[in-house]
Amino acid sequence: MNLSQYNTLRLPARADRVIQIDSVNQLSEITAALGQTPRCILGAGSNVVLHAPLAATVLLARIMGRSIAEDGCLTAGAGEDWHTLVMWSLEQGYAGLENLALIPGTVGAAPVQNIGAYGVELSDRIKAVTAWDFKNKKLIRLNASDCGFSYRQSIFRDPATQGPWDQPRYLITEIELQLRPLANAQVEINYADLKSAFAHRAKPPSAQEVADAVIAIRRRKLPDPKEIGNVGSFFKNPMVSQLQAKHLSLLHPDLPQYPAQASHHEQCKISAAWLIERCGFKGARRGDVGVHEGHALVLVNHGGGTGREILALAHEIQQAVVAKFGIFLEPEPIFLPQR
Numbered sequence: 001m002n003l004s005q006y007n008t009l010r011l012p013a014r015a016d017r018v019i020q021i022d023s024v025n026q027l028s029e030i031t032a033a034l035g036q037t038p039r040c041i042l043g044a045g046s047n048v049v050l051h052a053p054l055a056a057t058v059l060l061a062r063i064m065g066r067s068i069a070e071d072g073c074l075t076a077g078a079g080e081d082w083h084t085l086v087m088w089s090l091e092q093g094y095a096g097l098e099n100l101a102l103i104p105g106t107v108g109a110a111p112v113q114n115i116g117a118y119g120v121e122l123s124d125r126i127k128a129v130t131a132w133d134f135k136n137k138k139l140i141r142l143n144a145s146d147c148g149f150s151y152r153q154s155i156f157r158d159p160a161t162q163g164p165w166d167q168p169r170y171l172i173t174e175i176e177l178q179l180r181p182l183a184n185a186q187v188e189i190n191y192a193d194l195k196s197a198f199a200h201r202a203k204p205p206s207a208q209e210v211a212d213a214v215i216a217i218r219r220r221k222l223p224d225p226k227e228i229g230n231v232g233s234f235f236k237n238p239m240v241s242q243l244q245a246k247h248l249s250l251l252h253p254d255l256p257q258y259p260a261q262a263s264h265h266e267q268c269k270i271s272a273a274w275l276i277e278r279c280g281f282k283g284a285r286r287g288d289v290g291v292h293e294g295h296a297l298v299l300v301n302h303g304g305g306t307g308r309e310i311l312a313l314a315h316e317i318q319q320a321v322v323a324k325f326g327i328f329l330e331p332e333p334i335f336l337p338q339r
């Protein structure tokens with residue numbers, strides 16, 4: 001089966017078989033039928049690079065359903081579309097997800113890399129994750145504190161806990177988020193782009209206005225995967241020590257730096273896009289793949305590109321950034337099969 005419709009880079013990798021999971025009731029039977037044969041999980045394919053055939057059964061997590069309790073506890077099935085959920089939560093009168101508007105993908109994948117944008121991470125709002133445990137063949141509910149969340153990381157992404165790409169241990173079925181009624185909401189607008197969007201305002205914006213601003217900024221800055229294949233940011237922003245950050249800013253006063261999450265206050269995030277742009281890659285093209293002309297962090301498929309070509313370009317960028325700045329850029333998307 002060709003997976004080009006199942007990944008936003010539109011890469012033409014093949015898989016042995018695809019099974020759609022619509023209900024948790026299917027999981028026991030599917031586990032028994034698969035036995036130890038290779039399997040892998042896909043949501044909407046907006047954070048994967050399919051660079052070779054997948055000798056595995058692909059499980060599409062499509063469990064639907066969403067509800068919100070009066071206290072702001074939102075429960076959503078893994079197959080729900082993330083952005084639709086964000087907008088729905090605001091319509092229901094609850095705030096908390098507005099900074100995470102317009103991130104592509106499914107709800108079930110959101111905890112995998114602890115999605116984050118504009119100063120908020122999923123881990124700031126998540127209460128619990130329910131997952132099918134293939135090892136013990138049962139559903140388990142993990143509190144947020146058991147999910148190992150950090151910058152673009154969780155136990156669901158770490159091979160030490162999730163296992164190899166073709167034997168993943170956990171399939172997320174549902175998540176619970178703790179939101180706040182709009183009336184008591186405090187919005188987070190410290191991120192530079194949002195700060196300037198509301199600089200002229202005397203009163204803080206509403207959560208809906210923050211979502212609208214985030215959507216407008218994202219539409220302006222990021223290419224739409226429906227128009228050109230991409231997975232958003234291809235590299236994580238590197239985390240460096242405060243000392244290294246100071247040293248870098250002496251050498252490169254215009255290198256953008258961002259504060260790390262509170263749990264990593266001794267570190268500093270620096271802009272991967274700036275490093276790549278300074279190596280001359282913005283708008284570069286290698287055959288049918290390239291770097292987006294508007295955003296140096298986004299690798300694109302112009303149409304007929306392959307996963308191998310994307311990986312070769314990513315490698316070329318990593319080498320150039322190491323040679324010029326001595327900094328290694330870690331890829332953000334997951335390479336399938338894993339290398």
Ligand SMILES: Cc1cc2nc3c(=O)[nH]c(=O)nc-3n(C[C@H](O)[C@H](O)[C@H](O)COP(=O)(O)OP(=O)(O)OC[C@H]3O[C@@H](n4cnc5c(N)ncnc54)[C@H](O)[C@@H]3O)c2cc1C
Nearest residue numbers: 041043044045046047061105106108109115116172231232
């Ligand atoms: C234009 C664009 C902008 C983006 N912006 C951001 C951003 O601002 N912030 C950000 O954090 N990310 C961003 N991303 C990346 C992406 O949107 C997120 O990582 C998203 O959560 C991926 O969802 P998905 O359903 O497409 O997952 P997939 O790409 O299908 O899968 C990603 C990983 O999660 C695993 N997985 C998927 N579903 C499950 C499940 N139910 N249980 C267990 N494992 C599962 C897969 O095996 C794979 O390893 C962006 C991507 C694009 C294309």
